[in-house]
Amino acid sequence: MQLQNIILFKKVRVVSVFVLLATGISCGSIFKKEEDREPLARVGKSYLYKDDVEALLKDNVSKEDSASFVTNYINNWATKQLLLSKSKINLPEEQLKEFNQLIENYKTDLYTRAYKEALVSQTEDTIVTDAQLSSFYEREKENFMLKEKLVKLRFIELSAQFLDKDQVASRLDRFNAKDQKFLDSIGIQFKNLNFNDSIWVKASRIVNEIPPLTFENEDRYLKKSQFFELQDSIGVYLAKVTDVLNTNDTAPLLFVKPSIKQILLNRRRLELIRKLETEIIDDAIKDKEFEVYVKD
Template sequence: MLQKINILTLLIISLSLSACDFFKFKSDTEEDTGDQIVALVGNQKLKRSELRFLTFQGNNEQDSASIAKQYIQSWVKKQLMIKEAGKSMAFDEAELNRKLLDYRYALMVYEFEKSFVESNSVGEIKAEEINAYYDAHKENFNLKEIIVRTNYFKLEKSSSQNRNLERLLNSKGENTSDLRQIALNHASNYYIEDSTWVRFDEIIVGTPLSENNNKVQLLRNNKLIKVEDDTYTYYFKILEYKLQDQIPPVEFVRDEISAILRNKKRLELVEKLQKDIYNRAEENNEFKIYE
């Protein structure tokens, strides 16, 4: 339910503002005296007090005036549209009122459910939960781009460490500390995260490799990719890769799955809230359903 209402939130707010202006809901105790009118469209008035909800905190006087001016312009445009619609079409005011109340109550329920979820933490999503969800739904996570595990180095072509670096990258032994030493002391840029999956297009941006139009073939044929420009030599030690439309490893979609499970727990909280309220009302005979 949260998902459905969340989609309508912007529409609700817009309709609520417009409809409230159209039907002019107003309490008997509201006073007109001393409240400056800042805009007028036909019989509809926008008063200074109605701008109080605008957030000016942290803005200077010029910014605050600009925000107020934008809101007033928006209000005038909406009133003109409402006025034009009223002249061009016949509206059932009772039906419009019903829809407005439906939207208003939907927003009230949404805010109530949101407050309840925020005050009842869903807790940390455990690794076992993520892995179980991944195993059951991995086919839904087909890649839209190439991802890789790689070590990347950018060295000046004149660097004395180019040959040593290439030797280390081609070797099969454990040499992480040696690579890190070269990276820290000689590389203009580097990336040593051999357990982390990254988007290939992100790691090669700003290098001659970004202009290569056959990256799939390049990855299939090379464990070490070496490219140059006028100043630098770029090294990409490809440890593993996944192509488009393949299933990504769980590490790459861990955050996405965590968000899915967190939202699922939020929905379960809302469903429990609705059920508890219903059961309590039923026990207290607060409603009756006629056959």
């Protein structure tokens, strides 16, 4: 692939810009790799190099698209550099000092955060035992109040034309060993099903799964030991509610386990970071890399 004279950027009154373009480009990349960095453009003392742009190019784009991308990139880069140069000349000195301080603070935060994350990832213990989860739950139970009703239920969705609906409903309600085996054997005929009634599910999720069920009528159907059948033009919805927890009840441990685990891991991480920071200070003082000259 050959690419010649992609763009010539205009000279600017205060700062000149020139563009050096590559010729004889191979198919895999617009720019050849060279030992010395070769400039594409200059604004004042700032240079844009081939390898800066090369990393952004994709192999599967056409010559024309690549040329257009490079042209736009160079122009955008030059515009930013020129505006930056102008801002340093024309903005008030106090504002420039403030911006420079913000830049330094951001750079420091970026480096230190990345370094701390790297140290923590090497030493962090991410295992949280069931005993630790249970212990935290028992201590903090009052902080785990439900903001939404939770329900345990069995559920089957049938097509509107399903022939043996009554038998399926009866077996789903009773649900002894024979019933479970029977329903499992014909489960492929159901549009949707859930036989695991040991899991707590948010009422809002159930309302979304069963269209005839709404937030206005859910209290009529989502009651402990309630069996209900609802129907619309799409299908028939059968459900047996086995347990219910209402808003402001204490959330069950199984439901809040993921949240508790994350809380414990976050606390562990913060404690580890504080320990690392203390050790860094202590080591620096010991090695005379850090001294404080301010007297009390």
